[in-house]
Amino acid sequence: MPAFDVLTPEPLIASSLPEDRRNLVRYLREYLATGVVQEPPQLHSSHKQLRIDERREPIGQVSWKWSELAGKYAGCPFWSTEALRVVVGLDARWPGRTLKRVCERVSKGYFLESIQHENVFPRLEWTARLQALVATDAVPTEAELEALLDRFSVGCVLTRAQVDEIAARPSNADNPWLRCQGTTIRLLPNPNWTEPHLTSIRAAGLLEPR
Numbered sequence: 001m002p003a004f005d006v007l008t009p010e011p012l013i014a015s016s017l018p019e020d021r022r023n024l025v026r027y028l029r030e031y032l033a034t035g036v037v038q039e040p041p042q043l044h045s046s047h048k049q050l051r052i053d054e055r056r057e058p059i060g061q062v063s064w065k066w067s068e069l070a071g072k073y074a075g076c077p078f079w080s081t082e083a084l085r086v087v088v089g090l091d092a093r094w095p096g097r098t099l100k101r102v103c104e105r106v107s108k109g110y111f112l113e114s115i116q117h118e119n120v121f122p123r124l125e126w127t128a129r130l131q132a133l134v135a136t137d138a139v140p141t142e143a144e145l146e147a148l149l150d151r152f153s154v155g156c157v158l159t160r161a162q163v164d165e166i167a168a169r170p171s172n173a174d175n176p177w178l179r180c181q182g183t184t185i186r187l188l189p190n191p192n193w194t195e196p197h198l199t200s201i202r203a204a205g206l207l208e209p210r
Contacts, residue, residue, distance in 0.1 A: 006084060006099065007190050009075030016044035020069055024062050025146045031058040035135040059127045067155030072117045073103030078156035079188045081208050086113045086159055116163050120154045121176035150194070152176060158185065177204040
């Protein structure tokens with residue numbers, strides 16, 4: 001498979017990640033502590049901003065945006081090898097197009113194979129867990145909330161067939177990556193993974209053999 005760097009975020013996005021992470025954590029914790037929806041922060045790393053409306057509550061929005069901060073496709077730190085194979089195949093047919101553009105096109109379902117940014121831990125279950133904490137004494141601190149978001153609001157680029165494989169599989173709060181165990185999913189190794197993710201991925205047997 002040719003070298004194709006899907007794991008590295010764009011420089012501008014990478015430089016803004018720390019500030020965007022801080023702003024999202026503060027916004028979400030304020031909502032959890034009070035139950036009052038405040039004006040959401042403006043994010044540097046995405047043209048799709050958080051909004052205030054009845055259909056998009058803060059917990060779900062922050063969870064969705066957190067998983068895509070480094071990039072929904074190009075720049076996402078977690079990719080299956082099969083998803084990369086699909087993108088590389090389409091890239092060969094569209095010489096000169098940017099990686100971001102190729103990923104966007106191949107995610108639209110125009111072809112026999114396509115890719116999808118999928119939450120490793122089911123987002124509805126995660127948002128329900130946090131919703132139960134609103135305006136209670138159990139609201140996490142900012143540091144605790146950041147760690148929880150890093151653990152549970154994780155997106156991985158998979159093929160649509162792989163998304164179907166895990167759709168009905170149960171979640172696992174101790175190791176969210178166990179949801180993918182025993183499937184065709186193998187992940188591209190990324191030296192920038194945190195140690196907790198690397199340990200969990202290894203435990204689930206998801207590392208692509210070298």
